[in-house]
Amino acid sequence: MISYSKIQEAYDRISKEINHTPVMTSRTLNSLLDAQIYLKCENFQRIGAFKFRGAYNAISQLSDEQKSRGVITHSSGNHAQAVALTAKILGINATIVMPKGSPQVKINATRDTYGAKVVLCENTVKSRHETCDNIMTKEGQTLIHPYDNDHIIAGAGTAAFELLQEVPNLDMIIAPVGGGGLLSGSSIAAKGINSHIRVIAAEPEGADDAYRSLLSGKIESNQNPNTIADGLRTNLCNRTFSIIRTNVEKIITVSESEIIHAMQLIWERMKIIIEPSSATPLAALLSKKISVKNLKVGLIISGGNIDLTDFFSLLKKQIV
Amino acid sequence: MISYSKIQEAYDRISKEINHTPVMTSRTLNSLLDAQIYLKCENFQRIGAFKFRGAYNAISQLSDEQKSRGVITHSSGNHAQAVALTAKILGINATIVMPKGSPQVKINATRDTYGAKVVLCENTVKSRHETCDNIMTKEGQTLIHPYDNDHIIAGAGTAAFELLQEVPNLDMIIAPVGGGGLLSGSSIAAKGINSHIRVIAAEPEGADDAYRSLLSGKIESNQNPNTIADGLRTNLCNRTFSIIRTNVEKIITVSESEIIHAMQLIWERMKIIIEPSSATPLAALLSKKISVKNLKVGLIISGGNIDLTDFFSLLKKQIV
Numbered sequence: 001m002i003s004y005s006k007i008q009e010a011y012d013r014i015s016k017e018i019n020h021t022p023v024m025t026s027r028t029l030n031s032l033l034d035a036q037i038y039l040k041c042e043n044f045q046r047i048g049a050f051k052f053r054g055a056y057n058a059i060s061q062l063s064d065e066q067k068s069r070g071v072i073t074h075s076s077g078n079h080a081q082a083v084a085l086t087a088k089i090l091g092i093n094a095t096i097v098m099p100k101g102s103p104q105v106k107i108n109a110t111r112d113t114y115g116a117k118v119v120l121c122e123n124t125v126k127s128r129h130e131t132c133d134n135i136m137t138k139e140g141q142t143l144i145h146p147y148d149n150d151h152i153i154a155g156a157g158t159a160a161f162e163l164l165q166e167v168p169n170l171d172m173i174i175a176p177v178g179g180g181g182l183l184s185g186s187s188i189a190a191k192g193i194n195s196h197i198r199v200i201a202a203e204p205e206g207a208d209d210a211y212r213s214l215l216s217g218k219i220e221s222n223q224n225p226n227t228i229a230d231g232l233r234t235n236l237c238n239r240t241f242s243i244i245r246t247n248v249e250k251i252i253t254v255s256e257s258e259i260i261h262a263m264q265l266i267w268e269r270m271k272i273i274i275e276p277s278s279a280t281p282l283a284a285l286l287s288k289k290i291s292v293k294n295l296k297v298g299l300i301i302s303g304g305n306i307d308l309t310d311f312f313s314l315l316k317k318q319i320v
Numbered sequence: 321m322i323s324y325s326k327i328q329e330a331y332d333r334i335s336k337e338i339n340h341t342p343v344m345t346s347r348t349l350n351s352l353l354d355a356q357i358y359l360k361c362e363n364f365q366r367i368g369a370f371k372f373r374g375a376y377n378a379i380s381q382l383s384d385e386q387k388s389r390g391v392i393t394h395s396s397g398n399h400a401q402a403v404a405l406t407a408k409i410l411g412i413n414a415t416i417v418m419p420k421g422s423p424q425v426k427i428n429a430t431r432d433t434y435g436a437k438v439v440l441c442e443n444t445v446k447s448r449h450e451t452c453d454n455i456m457t458k459e460g461q462t463l464i465h466p467y468d469n470d471h472i473i474a475g476a477g478t479a480a481f482e483l484l485q486e487v488p489n490l491d492m493i494i495a496p497v498g499g500g501g502l503l504s505g506s507s508i509a510a511k512g513i514n515s516h517i518r519v520i521a522a523e524p525e526g527a528d529d530a531y532r533s534l535l536s537g538k539i540e541s542n543q544n545p546n547t548i549a550d551g552l553r554t555n556l557c558n559r560t561f562s563i564i565r566t567n568v569e570k571i572i573t574v575s576e577s578e579i580i581h582a583m584q585l586i587w588e589r590m591k592i593i594i595e596p597s598s599a600t601p602l603a604a605l606l607s608k609k610i611s612v613k614n615l616k617v618g619l620i621i622s623g624g625n626i627d628l629t630d631f632f633s634l635l636k637k638q639i640v
Binding site: 022024027257263270273274310311312314315316318319 | 576
């Protein structure tokens, strides 16, 4: 397992490039849960999600020779934009493999805003890996895996690290779990600062591989993940599973309607835009599957990237 | 005109009850406008809008005898909730006159969340005033006008006051203008701190009474205000007009599609929820009707109350 010192080092390395995101509170949430709730708002991070922390931590440590050959990853989500922006900042080439059918807005953002090269593949795990491997073999890029990478995990952990610098006496931290990078990093940060801080995860019922993995003691996978929380459809890897087994007390699964309800509550009462994945920790608390009465609880709000096109199309129609 | 010292006094009076809202920035906006843009985020204020500042400043100064008779106002918007919450905090009765047909969600919030008495009237200015007058005559409440009131204006000005404490060297402040309370208060705060700070207003074309009033030199009114910016449909009063004539350099009108475009930009890039009225200052800048190149510009983001029901209904349908 990577050590706490790796998170501190990552923090020093990325500190000048990241947004030091705010910790927000809400009288409504505190009163609803009879607890003190602190939201670490990575929706305000660059590219709109915590992923920039890990990408910058990983890519900035490559050798000059590696940098000259560029980086590659497969993702249609926040990790793609994080790698693309980091590469742009560092002046190196990035290739992003995305499945055909990815939203055009995401392809455009990755290619036009951040200047990465986008290669489309079939929408299967096999095709993604094969496409990546073929390009790497020919062109020699370094793969930046979205979570099966110690530097990515250490970078992701700097969000909880910052949260605990600002609110040191938390009793509990809750993070969403998909591939497990954010949860692993958050748990190492929390336990490194104070081993008594309880670390809890929130996961959609429709992609509950981590929940089942903790029960069975081996990595389970999602065959057909079905959740609006698009950042949480991935499976754990050995690297993240071993950290999670050690550090995480409990994984709470939440339904789709619980996720949407929690998301709406945060939008309406806190006036911030969070993506469905980020609503799972609050959904877990509202499900009452864990008691937080009188506790100080930190929620990692992982990002705020959600397609608003339909909403604004409706508004525009009202004025025509 | 009320003096700058009234704003300082208001700030001291309300400081413990208000949210000291953050000032947010965006690389995207700065780069788009070639300027440094600072958003004073009153969407994070209590009740979701700056109106709480004025309401608390006004109502907390009433005599014990006035407080015992309660307060009254006519509003279906943010001012209603601001008066209702203030009354709840101070333990006094509030009566809110709202037009029939007001959104049920607003009636419920005012009545159930804040415990005010809601009285419905016909949806005309005449009926609002008559209903208010009749109740006051019988029951003796004090009217808390949404903007024709020095304490309300001084309270509203504390948002710009706070912004300038945090970013003292602004070249310009832009605020939306409806009845003119926020704009008046902001202008007094800005000119009181530094008379060289330029004060600009943004107003919807569909409710451009303030723009026409500055041109003609007398108060003009909106006969049939038609704008999505529901907080800006009201007309100036003598009190606000005289302040605005003295302090405000220019009023920039913006179209409905410019308002929605600016709002979408802020939602998507800054991940914060702002209401249409709050998007008018950015819309004014994007219209290029004023140059801000290389300037430091503060935008007063007045609130974040917008009905999200349709958006979340769409999301819920996706999971059924």
